[in-house]
Amino acid sequence: MSHRSTFHLNDLFPREIDIEVCLKTLKIYQKLEGDVNCVVWDASLVLAKYLEMMCHHKPDFLSGVRVLELGSGLGVVGLTAATLGAQVTLTDLPEALPLLRLNIAENKSKIVSMGGYAIAESLVWGDNNSEIKKQEFDMILLADCVYYEDAIDPLIETLQCLNNIITKKPTIYLTQELRDSDVQKKLWKTFYEKISEYFYIESIPEDQQHINYRSADIVLLKMTKK
Ligand SMILES: C[S@@+](CC[C@H](N)C(=O)[O-])C[C@H]1O[C@@H](n2cnc3c(N)ncnc32)[C@H](O)[C@@H]1O
Numbered sequence: 001m002s003h004r005s006t007f008h009l010n011d012l013f014p015r016e017i018d019i020e021v022c023l024k025t026l027k028i029y030q031k032l033e034g035d036v037n038c039v040v041w042d043a044s045l046v047l048a049k050y051l052e053m054m055c056h057h058k059p060d061f062l063s064g065v066r067v068l069e070l071g072s073g074l075g076v077v078g079l080t081a082a083t084l085g086a087q088v089t090l091t092d093l094p095e096a097l098p099l100l101r102l103n104i105a106e107n108k109s110k111i112v113s114m115g116g117y118a119i120a121e122s123l124v125w126g127d128n129n130s131e132i133k134k135q136e137f138d139m140i141l142l143a144d145c146v147y148y149e150d151a152i153d154p155l156i157e158t159l160q161c162l163n164n165i166i167t168k169k170p171t172i173y174l175t176q177e178l179r180d181s182d183v184q185k186k187l188w189k190t191f192y193e194k195i196s197e198y199f200y201i202e203s204i205p206e207d208q209q210h211i212n213y214r215s216a217d218i219v220l221l222k223m224t225k226k
Pocket of ligand 1: 039041
């Protein structure tokens with residue numbers, strides 16, 4: 001399937017993100033202007049750096065691990081996991097894929113040199129026909145994906161569906177920035193109550209996160225299906 005390219009090279013600017021544990025630097029292109037999938041959000045840095053910290057403590061934490069990322073945006077989390085040796089499928093809405101694929105291509109040699117792999121595919125939350133839902137994954141990652149009401153039920157449905165077809169339940173790591181408006185607070189409360197019904201949830205405290213990439217406003221959850 002081909003998708004309309006949603007960027008011009010002149011409208012992009014790069015951001016470099018060091019992965020110190022393996023001495024690699026990701027180059028991530030962001031858009032000067034655009035929608036939510038055109039910049040790197042802080043919650044993705046918290047999750048990417050948590051993965052890096054885990055690999056520092058346990059070098060094979062991601063080696064060969066089959067990872068699915070939901071709502072990848074520009075791909076910081078998935079590309080970090082791939083550079084740390086994981087086999088990663090990064091996903092987002094179709095319109096986000098051209099820039100996501102550019103970022104994969106830009107970082108491909110670093111990923112391959114570390115034994116990792118990254119590919120981008122469309123996965124619209126709640127789309128029951130997606131081929132991706134038929135695949136098996138060991139780990140699911142998502143950063144800053146809880147921000148509008150209509151997405152909550154489809155997102156939870158996708159998380160459940162990815163868990164239903166497999167024998168070994170994947171571990172889910174989720175980060176979310178808790179924004180200070182009443183609407184966003186209510187959204188997060190609703191999401192949290194709903195996932196609590198279907199998933200065991202462990203909240204990873206700030207002092208167990210990366211020392212330079214953590215925030216009282218960003219939660220990090222580790223979940224498995226009940
Ligand atoms: C706030 S951005 C976060 C992006 C990235 N994870 C980060 O933290 O930098 C939310 C992402 O979810 C994607 N998204 C929103 N609704 C979606 C849906 N229904 N299905 C799949 N992806 C969706 C957006 O395109 C966007 O990339």
